[in-house]
Amino acid sequence: MNFLSRRIAHLDMDAFFASVELLRYPQLRGLPVVIGGKSEHKPALQADGNLHFSRLRDYVGRGVITTATYEARAAGVFSAMGMMKAAQLAPDAILLPVDFGAYRHYSQLFKTAVASIAPQIEDSGIDEIYIDLSSLPDDSLTLAKRIKQAVFNATGLTCSIGITPNKLLSKICSDLEKPDGVTILDMSDIPDRIWPLPVRKINGIGPKTEKKLASLGISTIAELAQVELSFLQIHFGRGYSTWLYEASHGIDHRPVMTRSEPKSISRETTFERNLHPRHDRDGLSEALMTLCTRIAEDLKRKGYLGRTIGIKLRFEDFHTVTRDITLTTFIADDISIRQAARECLRRVPLEKKLRLLGIRVSTLSFAHSLQVANVLAQAELPLDF
Incomplete structure (x- = not known):
């Protein structure tokens, strides 16, 4: 297929976690709401039948914001911001705990709805997907409206869509009219709509690269596009400088991958306070058990077994260590994962307090594929010469 004939959409749910919570608590619509609290921040039913909601100013700890409503964002509160810092900006914002079970449910609902219209989908996260519209007969705006309506009918939630010739541009465009x-653009629209944007709008340019580009006098995508490739190669690696150059010109040949195999499945938690390996043993054991249980649920939901179990520890001085062990058999249950994780823990000197614990399962294989292989290996098949 010719590159210029491609129609790739990026669909991004609007403030997804917060929007799911507003379905549950419609009385909070129009208010600044922050998601990222703990179980004790769950709304409490009062004697008069009304719900009491926690406020951000009441939060104490080292947690970070998962997401926030647009009203909270208007106050300067954004995802990944520390709760305590956010409380200074919006002390009266409503604070709700995270409910990943509900978010996964609505994620599946919106993806199923989109697949009924445009089945060529690349799952890019719990709240976003890429869609290849190239082979569909309707025009882009008609398709976008149909998809948005299908998502709303299935979930009651809104989404934003960017449609362009490639994934890179569509990712940028889905954020332009939130x-x-x-937002529907073709390559001829790049100078007017893409180049005036800051370089950080390109997915793949992080804070470090943005800072380095700024030190070179480059802050917009237009300024990046005007720089010679040879200049970029002086300051960045050959491969990355080529990518920067092409990205600034809207070039991206990546296909929509309708099936993506994960290399690993992991979970981690940052403790509200640093935990001592001996004095806080019960708390650490509970955290380990919770992580292993959640990973086992993830493996079951996605249909995988794993053979390599790893741990990640971050100490109070921010020093981070990892250890892993590869088993002789594939596993997916929480007990086996926990046993392997404890084997890894025995290989780490636990002398300082811990601020983070993580568990990872890798060397993955589909459970169904292994079951079939085991059946064939154990079956007494007749010789058929």
């Missing part, structure tokens, strides 16, 4: 927006 919330509940549609």
Whole structure:
């Protein structure tokens, strides 16, 4: 297929976690709401039948914000911001705990709805997907409206869609008209719509690269596009400088991958306070058990078994260590994962307090594939010469 004939959409749910919570608590619509609290921040039913909601100013700890409503974002509160810092900006914002079970449910609902219209989908996260629209007969705006309506009918939630010739541009465009927006561009629109944007709008340019580009006098995508490739190669690696150059010109040949195999499945938790390996043994054991249980649930839901179990420890001085063990058989149950994780823990000197614990399962294989292989290996098949 010719590159210029491609129509790739990026669909991004609007403030997804917060929007799911507003379905549950519609009385909070229009208010600044922050998601990222703990179980004790769950709304409490009062004697008069009304719900009491926690406020961000009441939060104490080292947690970070998972997401926030657009009203909270208007106050300067954004995802990944520390709770204590956010409380200074929006002390009266409503604080709700995270409910990943509900978010996964709505994630599946919206993806199923989109697949009924455009089945060529690349799952890019719990709240976003890429969609290849190239082979569909309807025009882009008609398709976007149909998809948005299908998502709303299935979930009651809104989404924003960018449609362009490639994934890179569509990712940028889905963010241009939020919330509940549609942006459709072709390559000729790049100078007017893409180049004026800051370089950080390109997915793949992080804070470090943004800072380095700024030191070179490059802050917009237009300024990046005007730089010679040879200049970029002086300051960045050959491969990355080529990518920067092409990205600034809207070039991206990546296909929509309708099936993506994960290399690993992991979970981690940052403790509200640093935990001592001996004095806080019960708390650490509970955290380990919770992580292993959740990973086992992830493996079951996605249909995988794993053979390599790893741990990640971050100490109070921010020093981070990892250890892993590869088993002789594939596993997916929480007890086996926990046993392997404890074997890894025995290989680490636990003398300082811990601020983070993580568990990872890798060397993955589909459970169904292994079951079939085991059946064939154990079956007494007749010789058929």
